[in-house]
Amino acid sequence: xxxxxxxxxxxxxxxxxxxxxxxxxxxxxxxxxxxxxxxxxxxxxxxxxxxxxxxxxxxxxxxxxxxxxxxxxxxxxxxxxxxxxxxxxxxxxxxxxxxxxxxxxxxxxxxxxxxxxxxxxxxxxxxxxxxxxxxxxxxxxxxxxxxxxxxxxxxxxxxxxxxxxxxxxxxxxxxxxxxxxxxxxxxxxxxxxxxxxxxxxxxxxxxxxxxxxxxxxxxxxxxxxxxxxxxxxxxxxxxxxxxxxxxxxxxxxxxxxxxxxxxxxxxxxxxxxxxxxxxxxxxxxxxxxxxxxxxxxxxxxxxxxxxxxxxxxxxxxxxxxxxxxxxxxxxxxxxxxxxxxxxxxxxxxxxxxxxxxxxxxxxxxxxxxxxxxxxxxxxxxxxxxxxxxxxxxxxxxxxxxxxxxxxxxxxxxxxxxxxxxxxxxxxxxxxxxxxxxxxxxxxxxxxxxxxxxxxxxxxxxxxxxxxxxxxxxxxxxxxxxxxxxxxxxxxxxxxxxxxxxxxxxxxxxxxxx
Ligand code: ADP
Numbered sequence: 001x002x003x004x005x006x007x008x009x010x011x012x013x014x015x016x017x018x019x020x021x022x023x024x025x026x027x028x029x030x031x032x033x034x035x036x037x038x039x040x041x042x043x044x045x046x047x048x049x050x051x052x053x054x055x056x057x058x059x060x061x062x063x064x065x066x067x068x069x070x071x072x073x074x075x076x077x078x079x080x081x082x083x084x085x086x087x088x089x090x091x092x093x094x095x096x097x098x099x100x101x102x103x104x105x106x107x108x109x110x111x112x113x114x115x116x117x118x119x120x121x122x123x124x125x126x127x128x129x130x131x132x133x134x135x136x137x138x139x140x141x142x143x144x145x146x147x148x149x150x151x152x153x154x155x156x157x158x159x160x161x162x163x164x165x166x167x168x169x170x171x172x173x174x175x176x177x178x179x180x181x182x183x184x185x186x187x188x189x190x191x192x193x194x195x196x197x198x199x200x201x202x203x204x205x206x207x208x209x210x211x212x213x214x215x216x217x218x219x220x221x222x223x224x225x226x227x228x229x230x231x232x233x234x235x236x237x238x239x240x241x242x243x244x245x246x247x248x249x250x251x252x253x254x255x256x257x258x259x260x261x262x263x264x265x266x267x268x269x270x271x272x273x274x275x276x277x278x279x280x281x282x283x284x285x286x287x288x289x290x291x292x293x294x295x296x297x298x299x300x301x302x303x304x305x306x307x308x309x310x311x312x313x314x315x316x317x318x319x320x321x322x323x324x325x326x327x328x329x330x331x332x333x334x335x336x337x338x339x340x341x342x343x344x345x346x347x348x349x350x351x352x353x354x355x356x357x358x359x360x361x362x363x364x365x366x367x368x369x370x371x372x373x374x375x376x377x378x379x380x381x382x383x384x385x386x387x388x389x390x391x392x393x394x395x396x397x398x399x400x401x402x403x404x405x406x407x408x409x410x411x412x413x414x415x416x417x418x419x420x421x422x423x424x425x426x427x428x429x430x431x432x433x434x435x436x437x438x439x440x441x442x443x444x445x446x447x448x449x450x451x452x453x454x455x456x457x458x459x460x461x462x463x464x465x466x467x468x469x470x471x472x473x474x475x476x477x478x479x480x481x482x483x484x485x486x487x488x489x490x491x492x493x494x495x496x497x498x499x500x501x502x503x504x505x506x507x508x509x510x511x512x513x
Pocket of ligand 1: 030280281324325342343425427429
């Protein structure tokens with residue numbers, strides 16, 4: 001295949017004329033992976049290592065940045081040896097990463113001064129509340145599209161500077177730098193040469209103005225963060241430097257970077273305004289492409305940068321559901337009423353309906369569109385006839401109801417009706433949930449042929465930058481047809497079920513409206 005290396009100033013001799021592949025790094029919250037992708041978007045090899053979560057206090061979540069780095073490099077090695085495809089056959093590398101997770105490290109030594117503070121960590125919740133009390137909410141929303149919350153990187157950086165001895169002075173002197181996991185990996189993989197992130201990751205820091213596409217001085221002053229700490233922000237598809245030869249002999253370039261949910265949006269080929277994907281993982285993340293328009297949500301959703309490729313920014317609306325697939329693992333690990341997560345499909349199908357039983361999984365509060373941090377889980381509507389199957393079915397249905405609420409909020413904000421929903425993630429393998437989802441939404445639910453949309457998105461961004469793929473149309477041809485669920489629900493029954501669900505949600509809430 002002829003590589004054109006559009007705009008990157010690379011020459012063909014950089015690559016010996018071997019069959020070329022793209023490597024995708026998927027640096028997630030629970031595991032890191034390296035995958036090798038061919039020109040048809042087929043994953044030809046992959047390797048995975050788990051990452052430890054550290055819980056120093058209730059509600060606090062950390063990871064060791066060195067463990068993430070070492071695991072990432074290990075899987076990059078493993079996948080090459082497993083497949084026999086080595087760095088002389090890697091045309092480009094793309095990175096998709098867990099978002100918002102914050103690392104601060106010494107510019108010269110490369111040593112982190114604290115563990116990574118993970119996106120789930122709630123230690124800075126009081127700081128976020130303080131920003132609201134100080135009247136910053138509207139400014140933050142207008143500039144970043146986000147709501148002040150501990151979830152985003154900004155307050156996490158401030159926490160490190162406030163709590164590690166000498167950190168603030170070192171940061172002011174220009175000795176400390178910050179990055180999300182993409183930036184931490186890029187810095188280390190390039191041997192400390194490149195300190196950069198991409199627009200999608202920057203848009204999750206609460207420090208980045210999504211309209212001007214620059215770090216925002218007012219927000220930096222608000223949190224007392226020196227601008228010199230911040231990485232350079234680049235397009236998601238472009239040059240992020242070469243992997244150093246100590247790590248990969250032929251030093252392939254990193255040419256694609258995006259936050260995992262945005263990478264998945266790209267992997268689903270949601271290129272047009274209105275295109276929407278929902279990932280059913282531990283939590284659910286729904287993103288709708290809103291084109292060149294930043295849609296300010298009136299329903300508790302976030303505006304964010306969705307795609308930054310080809311000199312074009314597509315914004316997105318995002319709704320997050322905190323507990324989705326994790327409810328299924330909770331049935332297994334905490335209640336012990338199932339042995340394996342994939343049993344749930346058969347059990348849910350073994351009864352004709354939910355018998356009035358609902359599970360509201362507000363284990364750590366409810367996300368969009370409710371944003372009720374004080375809400376707690378509720379199993380509601382039990383009768384003497386309820387049993388194990390009712391609880392399993394209620395848990396499965398809860399994912400579909402929560403998705404319904406977020407999707408209807410998105411439609412209202414964006415002023416458009418969806419005609420189909422693209423899905424991926426662990427719980428999307430469950431045919432009962434997907435059929436119920438289609439029935440409830442009254443639109444088809446479609447799965448692409450490959451469920452690896454996050455890794456593919458990173459690979460696509462990297463491959464486009466070097467001409468491995470010519471354009472977005474070529475990527476769409478790779479999409480293929482996976483499973484498709486057509487709506488077949490009785491509208492009256494669906495309305496009754498939704499009414500039961502909303503009754504249960506209202507009972508679980510602490511914020512009475
Ligand atoms: P993450 O990337 O968040 O770790 P994944 O996309 O790998 O998540 O999905 C893992 C989740 O999917 C788990 O919470 C698990 O309970 C759920 N899951 C996996 N298989 C099934 C299934 N057949 N039915 C329902 N849920 C499932």
